[in-house]
Amino acid sequence: MTAEQPAEQVPSALDDPVYRPAVIDLLGVLAYGELTAFERFVMDATMAPTVDDKAALDALAVNEFHHFERLRDRLQLLGVDPVSAMEPFRTAFDAFHEHTAPSDWLEGLVKAYVGDGIATDFYREVAAYVDADTRALVLEVLENSGQAEFIVDRVRKAIEEDQRIGGRLALWGRRLVGEAWSQAQRVAADRDALTALLVGGVDRPGMDLAAIGRMFARLTEMHTQRMTALGLQA
Template identity: 80%
Template sequence: MEAMRPFVTPLTAFHDHTAPSDWLEGLVKAYVGDGLANDFYREIASFVDAETRALVLEVFADSGQAEFVVDRVRAAIEEDPKLGGRLALWGRRLVGEALSQAQRIAADRDSLAALLAGSVDRPGLDLAAIGRMLTRLTEAHTARMTALGLQA
């Protein structure tokens, strides 16, 4: 609980700013939001010890639940194509808010910045590597949006 305390405010802010207005938005939020967070945790796992990395990768392994969301969202869009535009905007809003809160966390947490960028005794990512990581996160988000039938 103590280790997570610094993250409560930004996580709460994310959820406060992205309260879904209906069931479909809730499904998209779960799929897109959890997917983005899981991708980030997998990226960060490469900077921790092998035992912790294995645990992170095990916890965030795909359990097949995404198929449930994809099937329902695609079926809803097929039934009412106008939903596609609204849900695509919602997906973009979710990723924008997630990035905003992530920046806040990184700015407030020197230890996270040191993990990503390295420190005197441990090299981390250079700016180009951070850019490549953000590209991978964006590409994974785009793939999720495409899977939902929502072009990102």
């Protein structure tokens, strides 16, 4: 869709030499995140107990792939090579997935739900600080397609059948959050432009320390709600 938009309609905010790299970083990190999520979900789907379950997780994965396509198209529209834009985030995402390879179907489901949830909440916060066009695209690709409801259903049923599963998956959820924060900090430390979107730069306002604290409190609260939805202790 955006590919049809002529290049001269690119919002002028993107001519700002400080703002432009930040938006490219944001689109790049989202694009690589969607692409790796797609790939991992499909692999995790091979552990599905039934073909129906497999197809449900695959459908979720395919949804992520279409988001990747939208972000890649936007990067191209901005005259940016999508691969270069994604490259800076490769190490962090690859490390995250390497350290959180699910050992079974249920761990895969919890990872898809919890990992995707934290990422979505965080990018929504960031979206408040970008131009309207970028924000619309970011919110669009973060839209919950509702497909994740089957995850809640499957995890709750498994715990009902065997309470011990709940304890194991709760630990797993904590490990996922720990890895996610640790990789996010790595990205924040590396990518000044992206970080400046949130905390502001020399000539732009941003969140102060207290506001950042409140953002983390919101993210933690929403994570806890997701764990509760799954029947797990955060």
